[in-house]
Amino acid sequence: MGKQYDVYVQKGTPLWKVVTGVLFSHVGLFVLVIAYCIVGAWVFMELEKGREMEEKAAKEDKTEAVDEAIRYLKQAFWSYGTNEAKYNYTREQFKTSVLDDLNALKRYVLDAYQETGYDTTNDFEPDFTFEKTVLFTITIMTTVGYGHISPGTKEGKLFCILYSLIGIPLLLVFMSQIGDWMATSFRWIYSRMMCRWCRARRRDSELPPNIDRRTKGISFDEIGKERYMPTDLVMVPIMVNLMLIFSFIFVGSVLFSTWEGWSATEAAYFCFVTLTTIGFGDYTPVKSFHGFQHSIAASMKMAFTVSYCIFGMTLLSMCMNLMQEQILEKVTWVASELGMSGDGNDEEVVKLSIEGKVTETPADKTGNQETFGRKKKKKRQDSV
Secondary structure, three states, X not given: OOOOOOOOOOOOOOHHHHHHHHHOOHHXXXXXXXXXXXXXXXHHHHHHHHHHHHHHHHHHHHHHHXXXXXXXXXXXXXXXXXXXXXXXXXXXXXXXXXXXXXXXXXXXXXXXXXXXXXXXXXXXXXXXXXXXXXXXXXXXXXXXXXXXXXXXXXXXXXXXHHHHHHHHHHHHHHHHHHHHHHHHHHHHHHHHHOOHHHHHHHHHXXXXXOOOOOOOOHHHOOOOOOOOOOHHHOOOOHHHHHHHHHHHHHHHHHHHHHHHOOOHHHHHHHHHHHHOOOOOOOOOOOHHHOOOOOOHHHHHHHHHHHHHHHHHHHHHHHHHHHHHHHXXXXXXXXXXXXXXXXXXXXXXXXXXXXXXXXXXXXXXXXXXXXXXXXXXXXXXXXXX
């Protein structure tokens, strides 16, 4: 008989697995988030374009109407003083008529401002420009919600709901993956830089004097499972995490104070409010998005602002998670010291009574009403 060979055919990876693997990688998710922001901005601009064109036309019409009212009042005031056949006002009547007309003009101008944003010119700056809309989509996905602009059409509001339902979970997935990677990397860097000296000192103190240190060097340890202070179990101190957070806010405050014209306090306040997703909206980085179409420097400012908001929230979440481990450990330690751990092993922590010092209830005292307060009868000893 001839030899029989089994033929194995290696199947290729399906295309959909390749696509999802690329999209849900760190770089793929970042590109997906940026693309989602840009596409969402373009859709919002298209949905709100018609409304803003109507607002522009309404402002132009209102500006023309206010100018016409002013020209009419000029002519009326002239007639009050010269057309004696029609008006023949006294000085007091003339002053009263002029003041009434001026007050009517003032109310008309205020109404025009509230309705169309009248500012004596025909200049109109749409809310949904590309740079403002990109910032708007970012505030939706990060739930910061500055409130600097908002959709005014029914279609825009419905799309905003749908956009949020997809965009917020997408950014949370991205922040979760990037946060885990950042936490692992930060713990590794801290272990390699800060714990290496302590690890070497402990090795030297525990090894016998006659052992060659070079053969037992810490460089031979597997990273993450070192014999002394393994990286996988290293906890980054709370103070180091706080220093990292404040350093990140400091860098942002320096740059935004330069770009936006804010003071250092205002810029630091903006960075903190943004990274914690409070988002009051009293300060918005609008100038950081201006002119990105015309210069590379402006484009870099816009890219930095977007990255600062997204990665800053991830960094803050990472530091909170790293500090949470130590805070929980310390709270657990305090609870065990106070006998509040609830494991039933706190007899030696709190001494409720001293053995032999508490008088036991006599057997004939049941606590019922009949026996309560009665004196115990003395038993006579039988005489022999």
